[in-house]
Amino acid sequence: MPEPERTPAKGLNLALQGGGSHGAFTWGVLDALLEDGQWTLDGISGTSAGAMNAVALAHGFAQAAREHADPLDARQAGAALARATLRRLWEGVGALGNMAWGLPQSQGFAGLPMMATPWLAPAQINPFDINPLRSLLARVVDFELLASQRKGVPQVFVCATNVRTGRGEIFAGPRLSADAVMASACLPLMFSAVRIEGELYWDGGYSGNPALYPLIYQTECSDILLVQINPIEHLGVPDTMPEIMDRMNEITFNASLLAELRAIEFVRRLLAEGKLDPRRYKNVRMHRIDGGTPLQGQGFASKSRADAAFLHKLFDLGREAGQQWLLAHRADVGVRATLDLAQHA
Numbered sequence: 001m002p003e004p005e006r007t008p009a010k011g012l013n014l015a016l017q018g019g020g021s022h023g024a025f026t027w028g029v030l031d032a033l034l035e036d037g038q039w040t041l042d043g044i045s046g047t048s049a050g051a052m053n054a055v056a057l058a059h060g061f062a063q064a065a066r067e068h069a070d071p072l073d074a075r076q077a078g079a080a081l082a083r084a085t086l087r088r089l090w091e092g093v094g095a096l097g098n099m100a101w102g103l104p105q106s107q108g109f110a111g112l113p114m115m116a117t118p119w120l121a122p123a124q125i126n127p128f129d130i131n132p133l134r135s136l137l138a139r140v141v142d143f144e145l146l147a148s149q150r151k152g153v154p155q156v157f158v159c160a161t162n163v164r165t166g167r168g169e170i171f172a173g174p175r176l177s178a179d180a181v182m183a184s185a186c187l188p189l190m191f192s193a194v195r196i197e198g199e200l201y202w203d204g205g206y207s208g209n210p211a212l213y214p215l216i217y218q219t220e221c222s223d224i225l226l227v228q229i230n231p232i233e234h235l236g237v238p239d240t241m242p243e244i245m246d247r248m249n250e251i252t253f254n255a256s257l258l259a260e261l262r263a264i265e266f267v268r269r270l271l272a273e274g275k276l277d278p279r280r281y282k283n284v285r286m287h288r289i290d291g292g293t294p295l296q297g298q299g300f301a302s303k304s305r306a307d308a309a310f311l312h313k314l315f316d317l318g319r320e321a322g323q324q325w326l327l328a329h330r331a332d333v334g335v336r337a338t339l340d341l342a343q344h345a
Contacts, residue, residue, distance in 0.1 A: 009040040009075065010333050011221040014057075014154075015210045017257070018048025018185065018203070019229040020303030021097075024311040025291045026053050026227045027090050028318020029325075034079040036326055041154040042221035045211050047204035048185040050227070051158040052137065055181055056089045057082045058156045059141045065150035074152050085140060090311055092136045097306025131182065131191070138178045147174045157214035159204035160184045163193050168207025168256070170214050171196075205253040212260040216282055223285045223333050225325075230254050231292030250292075261286070265341035285337040289325050291318065 016026050030053060033039060041061070046054030060082025061074070068074040146156065158171045160183035171180035183194035183201035193200035204211070215224050230253050238247045264284050270276045271283050294317055302310070329338045 009038050010330075011042050011223065012039045012333060013042050013215040013219055013221045013224045014044045014046075014054070015212055015215060015224055015226045016044065016046040016050030016053050017209055017226070017228050017230060018046070018050045018205050018253070019295075020049060021093070021306045021311060022229045022291070022295050022298070022303050022314060023049025023053055024090055024093075024314035025229055025295060025318040025321070026050060027086050027311075028315040028320070029227050029289055029291070029322035030057055030086060030318075031083055031315070032319045032322025032326065034083045037076060037079050038330075040075065043155040043157065043215045043219035045157040045159070045208075045215050046184075047159045047208060047210045050210050051181045051184040051204070052089060053086065054156050054158065055137075055141045055143070055146065055176070056085045058146055058154050060085045061153045062142070062145045062148070062150060065152045066145065071152055078152070089136070089140045090315070091308065092140065093133070093306050094308030094311045096132050096136065097311070098308055133185075134178055134182050137181060141178070143177050146176055149173055155214075155219060157211060157218070158184050159208035159211040160186070160194070160196075160201040161204055161207040163188075163200040163202055166207070168204060168211055169199075169201070170208075170211060172214065172218075206256070208256050208260075209253050210257070212257070212264070216264075216284060222282055223287065225333075226257075226286065226288045226339070227291065228257075228288055229291040229295055231296045232258070234296075261341050268337075268341070285333075285335075286339040286341060287325075287329060287333065287337065288339045289321050291321060294321070 014030075016023075026049070034057075041057075044054040044058060046052070060080070061078035063081045064074045064078035068077055146153070149155075156172060156176055158176060158180050159168050160171065160180060161167070162169050171177070171183075177196075179194055179196050183196060184204040186192075186194050186202050188202045193202055195201075209230070210226075212224065212226075215221075230250050232250075232254055234247055234250065238244045264286060267276065267281055268283060271278055271281060295314070332338050
């Protein structure tokens with residue numbers, strides 16, 4: 001009896017934006033994509049909560065690659081293990097959030113009550129640099145396994161901002177670590193800068209949220225799916241201090257992304273006009289799942305809310321958005337872009 005025909009998977013890169021607890025929306029999107037099972041993930045770029053999602057997803061595929069020699073078996077097992085790892089991560093965050101619920105928390109992490117003040121630096125508020133989220137991440141993700149860079153495991157690119165130079169730095173391969181992910185999520189008013197190889201780092205959202213260029217230059221795939229959780233446009237004009245601060249943060253944490261999208265559109269236009277050599281320049285096909293719109297009503301403060309019920313609510317929203325995108329755009333991947341960069345960048 002002949003074996004059933006194997007459906008070839010489509011290649012896809014993922015770009016995962018940061019946004020505190022709103023990263024649970026991205027968890028839901030990824031769960032829908034992994035359940036679908038028809039994708040070969042080439043590279044994943046993530047910042048802050050997006051970086052946490054990226055390493056958890058890649059960990060599942062690294063486990064499968066270690067246990068399965070057959071590429072199809074490894075891909076199928078990897079999807080299941082990645083879903084399980086993401087769930088362990090976010091349910092762990094929810095457990096930390098439940099313990100601290102009702103107390104002021106930082107955006108990038110649940111479980112450690114903290115209060116930013118104009119008078120005390122993070123090192124004074126938290127002199128021992130206690131961060132339960134780092135311990136959770138180290139339990140859930142085997143960074144040594146990720147560093148082995150086995151075939152069939154997505155490349156992971158984590159962005160953090162060098163405090164001294166102000167430039168974004170990408171951590172990948174052997175440099176990928178729990179410290180790198182914590183640096184990517186290090187809001188300077190909440191945490192002490194993370195020291196890596198003698199340099200200090202803050203949140204990657206200031207310099208790449210997420211960084212797209214590693215996916216362009218270091219992967220073969222031309223399709224990038226952006227999971228965006230910070231809204232670009234805002235219908236109302238903020239007129240209270242909390243609303244103004246919310247909008248300032250949205251603009252700040254989208255600025256680097258918009259600059260990269262404009263650059264991609266510029267190259268695409270020159271390629272279409274025959275002014276660039278297609279052998280040297282990649283014609284990137286951008287796609288997007290927009291979490292900014294459904295999450296906009298939650299407000300910036302909810303990015304630090306991490307109780308389990310809230311995270312599962314965001315997960316459900318993300319799964320629905322992921323399933324809708326699959327229905328609408330599965331056939332477009334590998335063929336055409338579905339994000340109009342001229343309009344949105």
